[in-house]
Amino acid sequence: MDYKSGLIQDGNPLENLEKQLICPICLEMFTKPVVILPCQHNLCRKCASDIFQAANPYWTNRGGSMSMSGGRFRCPSCRHEVIMDRHGVYGLQRNLLVENIIDIYKQECSRPLQKGRHPMCKEHEDEKINIYCLTCEMPTCSMCKVFGAHQACEVAPLQSVFQGQKTELSNCISMLVAGNDRMQTIITQLEDSSRVTKENSHQAKEQLSRKFDMLYAILDEKKSELLQQITQEQEEKLSFIEALTQQYREQLDKSTKLVETAIQSLDEPGGAIFLLSAKQLIKSIVEASKGCQLGKIEQGFENMDYFTLDLEHIAETLRAINFGTDEEEEEYIEEEGQEEEGSTEGKEEGHQ
Numbered sequence: 001m002d003y004k005s006g007l008i009q010d011g012n013p014l015e016n017l018e019k020q021l022i023c024p025i026c027l028e029m030f031t032k033p034v035v036i037l038p039c040q041h042n043l044c045r046k047c048a049s050d051i052f053q054a055a056n057p058y059w060t061n062r063g064g065s066m067s068m069s070g071g072r073f074r075c076p077s078c079r080h081e082v083i084m085d086r087h088g089v090y091g092l093q094r095n096l097l098v099e100n101i102i103d104i105y106k107q108e109c110s111r112p113l114q115k116g117r118h119p120m121c122k123e124h125e126d127e128k129i130n131i132y133c134l135t136c137e138m139p140t141c142s143m144c145k146v147f148g149a150h151q152a153c154e155v156a157p158l159q160s161v162f163q164g165q166k167t168e169l170s171n172c173i174s175m176l177v178a179g180n181d182r183m184q185t186i187i188t189q190l191e192d193s194s195r196v197t198k199e200n201s202h203q204a205k206e207q208l209s210r211k212f213d214m215l216y217a218i219l220d221e222k223k224s225e226l227l228q229q230i231t232q233e234q235e236e237k238l239s240f241i242e243a244l245t246q247q248y249r250e251q252l253d254k255s256t257k258l259v260e261t262a263i264q265s266l267d268e269p270g271g272a273i274f275l276l277s278a279k280q281l282i283k284s285i286v287e288a289s290k291g292c293q294l295g296k297i298e299q300g301f302e303n304m305d306y307f308t309l310d311l312e313h314i315a316e317t318l319r320a321i322n323f324g325t326d327e328e329e330e331e332y333i334e335e336e337g338q339e340e341e342g343s344t345e346g347k348e349e350g351h352q
Contacts, residue, residue: 017170021102023047024076032099035092038188039080040181042098048089051076093188097180101173123148132161230307237301247294255288 021029025047033045043051056071070084070091085091121127121141129139135153144150258281265281268274 017105021098021105025051030098030102032102034095034098035089036095036184037075037082037092039075039078039082040185041075041077042095045089048092052084052089093184097177130158131155132158230304233304233307241297244295244297251294258284258288
């Protein structure tokens with residue numbers, strides 16, 4: 001609220017206060033609700049709505065469908081450009097302090113004069129309080145000055161002190177209102193800072209989630225690739241074992257049938273018949289015995305230990321992930337490069 005120097009001038013404080021409660025649009029006392037602009041000037045909400053509608057004729061008011069965009073107008077007191085959001089003037093904060101001052105002002109103006117209730121002196125019950133003791137800073141009566149406790153005190157007419165303290169109180173109200181306006185501005189700035197902090201935190205969380213999702217995707221892709229290598233090796237070994245097993249089964253069937261034939265030949269009573277087949281049978285048995293020389297699997301053929309990963313250094317790197325500047329990341333990469341170069345040089349010296 002813009003309190004001018006007129007508030008602290010001599011005269012009727014209520015009249016001076018009334019001048020500060022006049023709307024610059026309708027030139028009447030502010031009609032509630034009173035809204036405060038970003039430039040700290042005040043308007044009746046209806047007057048603010050009228051000039052906003054005049055400056056933004058295509059903006060739909062609150063009675064219709066709400067516009068998705070805001071508008072702008074200039075403060076009639078200082079010509080500062082006021083930018084509105086989609087809520088229009090309904091997005092402006094109410095100045096409850098000014099509204100309360102208006103209520104108090106109206107109560108003071110409507111309060112009837114109470115005759116016959118002039119305060120009386122406690123020491124001299126028949127004397128009205130009509131002077132003010134400047135030394136003791138309290139109202140008193142003429143008898144107290146002439147004969148009572150305030151004989152040696154400096155006094156002044158009650159009306160002059162009354163007007164001075166009224167003016168002082170009005171000045172205090174002006175300072176208090178101005179201080180409240182400043183605090184309201186600070187509160188608005190703090191609320192904006194809170195909103196921006198939340199927005200920035202949300203963006204940082206989304207960015208971090210995207211980077212970790214990328215790491216998850218890389219790990220899943222590498223995991224599938226390595227699992228495929230193990231599966232391929234497994235299939236090749238199992239295929240070899242199954243083929244070798246099939247060869248031994250076929251050889252076993254031949255040997256079993258040959259044994260049955262040999263047993264039947266032994267049961268032959270006739271020597272001539274036996275000798276006709278015995279030589280060929282013996283030859284077949286000798287050849288069958290060579291079947292035990294089929295291929296075999298080597299010792300440790302089933303072992304899959306060579307599919308082993310040493311991920312400890314990668315795990316340590318992942319555990320060391322933290323927020324830092326680009327310079328810190330570059331220093332970390334340089335240190336890793338120097339360590340790798342040192343280990344390579346050590347290996348070359350060992351070979352020499």
